[in-house]
Amino acid sequence: MSSQQQFFTITASSIYYIQAEMSMPIRHAWKMISRDHSNVFGELPLQGEDAAVVVRYAEPGDGCPEWPEAFCLRFNGRVTGQQPTLHIVGRDELGIVYGLLYYSRTILGVDPFWYWAELRPAKRELITLPAVDYVSVQPKVRYRGWFVNDEVCLIGWKEEYPPTEEVWQPVFEALLRCGGNMVIPGTDLPRSGIHHKLATEMGLWVTHHHAEPLGAEMFLRAYPGKQASYSEHPNLFERLWRDAIEKQQHDRIVWVLSFRGQGDKPFWEDDPAFDTPAKRGALITSVVAKQYDMVREYVADPVCCMAMYGEIAELYKAGHIEVPEDIIKIWADNGYGKMVSRRHGNLNLRVRALPNREDKGKHGVYYHVTFHDLQASNHLTMFPGRPEFIAQELQKSFHCGASEYLLVNCGNILPHLYTLDLTAQLWQAGMTDVEKHLYKFIGRQYSFQQAQIAELYRQYADCTIAYGPNEDDRAGDEFYHHPARQIMGHWLQGRSDSDHRLIWAAGERPFVEQVRWFKEKAAAAETGWARLREQGVVVTKLLSEEEGKRLQVQLLVQIELHLSGCRGLIAICRAYEAYLAGLYPQAFVHASQAVWSYTNGLHALREAEQGQWAHFYRADWLTNIANTIEHADTVRKYLRILGDSPDMFLWYKEYLMPETEKYIYLENTHRNPLTDDELARRLEKKFASLVDGLEVSWK
Template identity: 70%
Template sequence: MNSRALSISAASLYDIQTGWTRPIEHAWSMIAKDHAAVFGQAAEQGNAASIVVRYAQKEDGCPEWPEAFSFRFSGSDATPVLHIVGRDELGIIYGLLHYSRYVLGVDPFWFWAELPPVRQDSILLPAENVDSLRPKVRYRGWFVNDEVCLIGWKEQYPPGEEVWQPVFEALLRCGGNMVIPGTDLPRTGIHHSLAVDMGLWITHHHAEPLGAEMFLRAFPGKQASYKEYPELFEQLWREAIQHQKDEKVLWVLSFRGQGDKPFWENDPGFDTPAKRGALISSVVRKQYAMVSEASPAPVCCMAMYGEIAELYKQGHIEVPPGVIKIWADNGYGKMVSRRHGNLNLRVPALPSAGDDGKNGVYYHVTFHDLQASNHLTMFPAPAALITDELDQAFTACADEYLLVNSGNILPHLYTLDLVAEQWAAGTANREQQLKAFIGRYYSQQHTEIAGLYRSYPECTIAYGPNPDDRAGEEFYHHPARQIMGHWLRGQTAGDERLQWAAGTGTFLEQVRWFREQAEAAAPGWEALRRQCLQVMETLPEDEQRRLNNQLLVQIELHLSGCRGLASICRAYEAYSGNHYPLAFIHASHAVWNYGEGKAALERAEHGRWKHFYRADWLTNIDNTTQHADTVRRFVRIQGDSPDMFLWYKEYLMPETEKHIYLENTHRNPLSDDDLARRLETVILQNS
């Protein structure tokens, strides 16, 4: 048995023998920061180092696959030396980050979970060799998509290094190696160059093939038709290739229309599947040839997304040999085609048996779709859906590539951690991962906190028959705003935009359906909130903040959303029966309930998270609250106009005053809030 051990302390020196590329510089800055956080003293470099960082040599026996690393030891029993050796640049980075996590004790999400490492005087590291395990997925990473919270967090736009560096660092610490760094941000931003500088592979949104500028942005006023302007499209592709040809890029080959929709909406002459498939195939071949000419042995992929997957399965699209086909879930974690409006075909979205070539997956743990998605809150279905779907994808050989929609990072640490385990090992034990996740962030109440996480998806609204038909917080906002708009436009026929959930009945029937869902779910969220608050009472202050930021705020968004949606639906039902004061009261409750969701976000905006949620432009609680406020003002005008005094006189004024008051002494109408609260004590108590 090897009894040698290396003592690592503040005085331990590092010797970086790899040369100083930008990715190595960034990796060293992480280690230096981690060393200082653990030992209270800045890390230093020197020749007589106890930790040596270098590229692997033949005699090291380092695994030979890309990105592999090993720990090897030299020196005497009394003074062993740790050699962190890597097969390539990312191997060096992952070796250093393995040292950070398992020797220094720095959590992959230390920044996002506000979890500094434990301060220590010294660490005793057994001098035992370590070899990295080969990840299941070759290319694995995040699409930082719909990232409005990251965009609005700081004053600078586009966001600067203080926003992007913690994102890319967390991705690397989770073993990720590729990223789409944001969505349609100005190209003057640092997001792309910083990701490259930190050693990550860059890949592209399927609506921006090769990472090129959007056609209509580059050529405003021209029709976005490849048939009419092939040379202009190719100019944009060529410029993108030239800009990135010296970087590590997974080139996305694709052809969709402007604004991420089928191209034939801009070019209606392509009116058959055969014509559409033929053009996409020819464009992809052209893109592939252009990339191959500029970059030797390029890594290329093609998104089997939406209409492209359908055309491919119908045999209308040809994919060049060696190109990775990327299959997407429906936004709710199921590997089927996504819902478009009311159309939900649920066509399986995985390669068919016998499909040749390499395949991969684009997977959502967060989504934004103007219907029922989870943007500010966690994945709404049980974790088993994630692991089972990815298991099936890997079984279907879609394991070359896994791109995870990571959204704003902060609300999604649990599911991002789960997927990182799966892309590394090929499978994930959900219970073990949950227990380990909770154990990393909390010193006590592990069983109770794990129970909260298990109960969370049980509380989400099941709005359809499928296991993935579970509602995120946007369910309480986008349909609610549609309901309010439909109402105030005076429309009583069913709203087509609500049929995906509430069916094809009358508008009143649709509204009643949404109310019933919200009212049925609210008690579960109320109970879960009470349980979470009880657990928080026993935790240290820093862990209380963590549980609030990671879970309680999400529970409160669901609870306030359920109450707000139910209230606005009750308001319409009362209004449709000409019960205007009652409708006004319920609309006021909608304002107050949605306001509770806003207050929950504001309570989470402390310390480094100040202003984190101020750019809530997608779920947009402020917008919903303003809609509800407009509704109650509208309703009050129906029965309390023009002087906003009639309801006060009818319901609140003492009988003895009604017949003798002088109008010139009663000209200060109550505010909406005050009137609603006072009416409620009379009308609801007497109903």
């Protein structure tokens, strides 16, 4: 390229020519580019044939790769003294979409998570860059995307239900900007919602939950009162499947073939006639074959997959299920990032969940960077393990041949931007330098203190509770809440036997020892979280107001959820110990401390709900911090009834009333007992000043 011909300039008045037909996916992509151009230059883009940017399908001689979704940027018409024309060339419809979004990212400077990170592109009067051609690199994974699962925050964010385009459009846009092409748009949402339609309109392949094969309606919803038995009602099941196929036959669909029971459980729990692995495997094999044949009646060369999940993986590995070779077999991690079978209650077999070398055909992965399991999962907070672990597990999966498909459980998006960005890098390149990726991720969002912010992210995983012997046994936010509520319920039911619901973590031991185990785990982690929060607050004060808010919304709120959760769990365990010792006033104070600590976590969510995030966390129905607070408040009220009833004045008289008044006051002058909070605060100070060992569990 000669020196006179090496630069390309784009300005507010530059003209775009969309030569390709304005299909719905291209129309949506153009809306994104129009908004991006306007955000950068302050004016909507112009359209016309005398254009600086031409958008079109590939032609012979373009050198655009032959693989699906490929694109390239070509600078044509380089004549001395003349501005070259940028041609954004796509092999197919999605190729054009990705080409436009590559232009947005690399030339207009729009971040893939611009909306979720509140990261507006820099204002410019003109952009000048070398006119160097670009050819896209084929992604490592053919079908790659997100499962928007356990998405209660997205559901409750706005008043409308099911969520409208206002909620879904930023989700699908971010996925496309990350190079994704596939989505499960939500979990068991009303079919009247826009989620499926909008996803297909934006060019995404839609796939299905493994409990809803072919995207069909649940049997018991369609036929309430009937037994959900395929052997008894094959025609009814097949009618639902056919209806789903007919409705979606013209969309981009990765068809899920499967057969599980209603409510995402083994079908034989409702159909006990299938009482052997051979019988169960034979039925699944026949049903999948039937579904496969039905899809091929309507769709030429359909893309089909089957989830090797739970009992299906066990039956398949035991040789009881046969799967046609061109069906993609999907292997799942355990919810904590490890490619082994997931824990069910207290059963944790950890069977390897990857194809064997002799297992031919196509394979893929369903992977969790967020999870909900009523035990120790991360729902409101980031993946609790090290990012190197995520990279290691996915790279190992690709090495085993599971690279045709990668579906990442993305939850509510906002708390998981870092890990979603990391997995996008992995599905694109197949590998990554985790340290370099972290610095690039931080560098995109913060102008200063980048090393310090990177260190906060780096230390995050080191602070999480290691509750078991395995590298993936790391606790997320639910660890502080579901077990705590189980402890409080077991306690108030008057039970002292081992709580079987806690065996997965604390082992099968007396209840008091289970409680002590949780207290010790939380106490060991509290100092690290407190130190990390202090570091985060210091860094935030050194940032601009905008970037400080970004760090709070993306990271500090999560640190506070861990710290407040640790302290709340410690306090409720101490309350139980004091209760067993007969120290009801001290137990009452500890239970009150649990209320206050958990409330700090709720306040952190409220503080993060600024601007566009107003009400984002109001539907916290899964971790459910408010529910934990109510449990702890019930415990302290119970304790006060035990020791301060009936007039709620005994503890005041014993511990707080001046000695000069204690024996001469008149009952009718003390009719307004202290509130629980006020009494607990004053007792807390009183007990903290004692040195005679009155409260055995105080420290």
